[in-house]
Amino acid sequence: MFVCKQLPVLTTLEPHLPLLLPRVLELLIRHTTCPLARDLGDEGEPFRWDEARRAQLRAELDAYFFHLYGISAEDADYILDTFQSEASGLRNNEIAKYGEHRTKLLVPTEYERMATAGLSLENALVDGESYASLLTPPPGHGPRPAATPPDSSSQRQELHGP
Secondary structure (H helix, E strand, C coil): HHHHHCCCCCCCCCHHHHHHHHHHHHHCCCHHHHHHHHHHCCCCCCCCCCCHHHHHHEEEEEEEEHHHCCCCCHHHHHHCCCCCCCCEEEHHHHHHHHCCCCCHHHHHHHHHHHHHHCCCCCCCECCCCCCCCCCCCCCCCCCCCCCCCCCCHHHHHHHHCC
C-alpha cells in the first residue's frame, strides 16, 4: 500500500469525464473494444478511421492529461521529444510518414488553448462552453461507417485503417 500511495495516480476524474469520454469513445474503433464502448453508453457502430481526426483527438487528450498532472508547457514539450529512439519512435515515425512531428505541433496548441480556458485538476473544461474542439463534428459525433455485412472487407478497411 505504501508504494501505491507514491504513484502519480489521479484520484478523481469524474468532473472531467464529460469532456474526456467522447474523445476516448471515438478512438475505440475496433469491434474488439465494442463492449467498452457499450459500457460508456454508446450503442452505435465503431467510428470510421480518420488519421487526421484521430491525431487531433489524441492531441486533445494528451494536452488535457498534461494539465491534470500539473505538467508545464516546457516539460510537456520535452516529454513529446522523448518518445523516440535513434531508428524509430513517435517523432521519427511521424516525420517519415507526414514530413513533420505532427504530435509535437498539435499537442502544444491544445495545451495553450486549454490553459487559456483555465483547465486544472480542480477546474474541468466544459465542451462547447469553456473549450471547444477544432473538430467538426465535435468529439463523440464523428463519422461512422454505413451498415454493411460484418464480413465485408471494405468495412474492415474503413474501421481499422491501413
